[in-house]
Ligand code: FES
């Protein structure tokens with residue numbers, strides 16, 4: 001169990017209570033604004049869940065690696081000599097220097113620290129510590145880079161950072177269960193990575209998730225989208241860890257110019273999968289601080305024709321960028337509202353905000369465990 005930072009109060013305890021949706025309130029504003037509570041979330045909730053980092057096709061060869069910062073942890077995911085993927089801290093055991101300085105995809109034969117040139121093999125074991133030898137040689141095992149669990153789901157790579165406590169959902173397959181069956185004949189495994197787009201957003205990560213969870217805001221916030229989206233067939237369904245917003249795509253007027261259906265999955269706590277015929281966006285909401293997050297959009301396609309692919313990507317990026325900017329603007333306003341001291345809790349609209357209701361109850365359950373010291 002990680003230490004708790006936030007002084008959980010009687011008031012918080014009352015907000016842990018669940019109510020039927022007709023009487024339900026939103027979670028309170030200080031859960032979106034308190035920096036100590038954010039630390040508890042990071043340590044006890046987010047780092048205990050699988051975090052998306054990329055696709056295995058991005059690092060096919062020995063020595064290929066993804067360098068990233070995942071929930072405040074500088075991390076490397078490396079294809080090692082035996083072809084397995086390993087995740088390890090990008091933090092040298094000498095005095096904390098970086099083994100890879102820039103985020104992104106790299107290929108290395110070995111890892112050499114940029115500070116004093118300690119070197120490690122692709123499995124994270126110390127090879128050389130210049131000038132220290134031979135004294136430190138006996139200590140090479142203790143000087144290995146800390147490793148983290150890695151899991152692959154239909155080619156998507158996930159890591160989990162908190163190895164002290166078992167995750168509530170131990171395997172990625174269990175965590176994402178039911179999705180592939182539900183979206184068939186669309187197959188995640190046939191999707192090919194196309195590109196990444198990242199946005200910085202000045203709001204708590206949960207504000208952004210709340211916004212994703214409902215179509216109630218579409219008309220006021222996305223007037224362009226509401227003209228072309230047919231919201232009649234939209235449904236929201238929930239289970240313990242997932243909220244699915246489902247919409248049939250009808251006619252030629254929808255922005256994706258395709259028949260079939262759109263599946264918008266939120267998987268607790270911070271992963272979203274937007275899946276449509278022939279395309280998928282993996283949308284990871286990365287908390288940065290109590291009032292900042294990043295939204296990562298990885299665009300994937302199942303489109304063998306290069307010309308058609310280019311056109312699809314261009315069209316999607318345009319629609320997505322406009323919608324994102326509209327969402328970001330409203331989310332940043334909401335964060336200011338939550339920080340204003342004029343607002344504690346709001347109401348949930350039963351016909352429109354089932355997803356928000358489900359997410360808040362998932363948070364209540366997770367916070368209850370943090371509050372009571374369990375997992
Ligand atoms: S911090 Fe890496 S070699 Fe000194």
Ligand SMILES: [Fe+2]
Nearest residue numbers: 211221222327
């Ligand atoms: Fe939106």
